[in-house]
Amino acid sequence: MSKSAATHRVRQSAFRTRSTVVAAGLGALMVFGAGHAAFAAGTTDVSTALSAPAQLVSEQAAAQAKAAQQASKTAAQAKAAAKAAAAKKAAGWTNPVENYVVSATYGKGGSMWARKHSGQDFAVPTGTPVKAVHKGVVVKAGPNGAGDGPAYGNAIVIKHANNTYSQYAHLSKVQVRVGQTVSTDQRIGLSGNTGNSSGPHLHFEIRTTPNYGSAINPVTFLAKAGVKI
Known part of the structure; x- marks a missing residue:
């Protein structure tokens, strides 16, 4: 084998080694980050920790939808009550003056x-x-x-x-x-x-x-x- 070929093979081996080390490091960081989030959430289940924000957003959206539905129902009831009161007043009788x-x-x-x-x-x-x-x-x-x-x-x-x-x-x-x-x-x-x-x-x-x-x-x-x- 020529000296040039041997040098090229050594460089390729070194590049693969560095790539493996970097990938392993990134994986360790991701696992550490997930583990840190799990620790902060009081759990060691990484998948649960990662899904918690999505679950909170979903619960908040459901609560807001329920509140909006209740507000709409309350407004409709108030409108119906006011209409009924107006109809009753129109059909009934009243005093001719106030504060008499x-x-x-x-x-x-x-x-x-x-x-x-x-x-x-x-x-x-x-x-x-x-x-x-x-x-x-x-x-x-x-x-x-x-x-x-x-x-x-x-x-x-x-x-x-x-x-x-x-x-x-x-x-x-x-x-x-x-x-x-x-x-x-x-x-x-x-x-x-x-x-x-x-x-x-x-x-x-x-x-x-x-x-x-x-x-x-x-x-x-x-x-x-x-x-x-």
């Missing part, structure tokens, strides 16, 4: 009225929003008691189902017109002190016709409709 003091009651005698008191008075400051107690159609609206006489001042009468009417008097402002359809709890005017009135309040009646003289006890009527005065 009950004053003159139905059937009360006195010099303020030609006969017995025909409605229920709610003492409230002038300008308090007055609401329709139930859905219906406005059949009277304006001054002079809306046709029932000057004692009522500015007034409104709304027709409801089953020949029932509600009347609102002594208003400072009328905010609806005859023929207008109104919904339960809709603002129709502002309370005041117009007509034969001793102070700011709302005079409220329930009637069997749109006209004066057909009033019934409004407190009893509303109580049967589920509204407490």
Whole structure:
């Protein structure tokens, strides 16, 4: 064998030896790294340690999906409850004003009225929003008691189902017109002190016709409709 060939064979052998050593070193590092991760995780199972991050990501994704599903369900339930409450309110009855003091009651005698008191008075400051107690159609609206006489001042009468009417008097402002359809709890005017009135309040009646003289006890009527005065 020539000297050149012998030198080449020695170099190839040395290269293979270095490659083997490097590969073995890399393998040792990988095993050491996995073993270190396993130790940190409290286990000597390398495969378990390597799969732990993937498992955590999967569990987190599942938890987030479950939370999103629950949030969507809760939102749907809240929406359904709000819709049901709105429907119930629209179908029901309500008070004509809020934050009131009950004053003159139905059937009360006195010099303020030609006969017995025909409605229920709610003492409230002038300008308090007055609401329709139930859905219906406005059949009277304006001054002079809306046709029932000057004692009522500015007034409104709304027709409801089953020949029932509600009347609102002594208003400072009328905010609806005859023929207008109104919904339960809709603002129709502002309370005041117009007509034969001793102070700011709302005079409220329930009637069997749109006209004066057909009033019934409004407190009893509303109580049967589920509204407490």
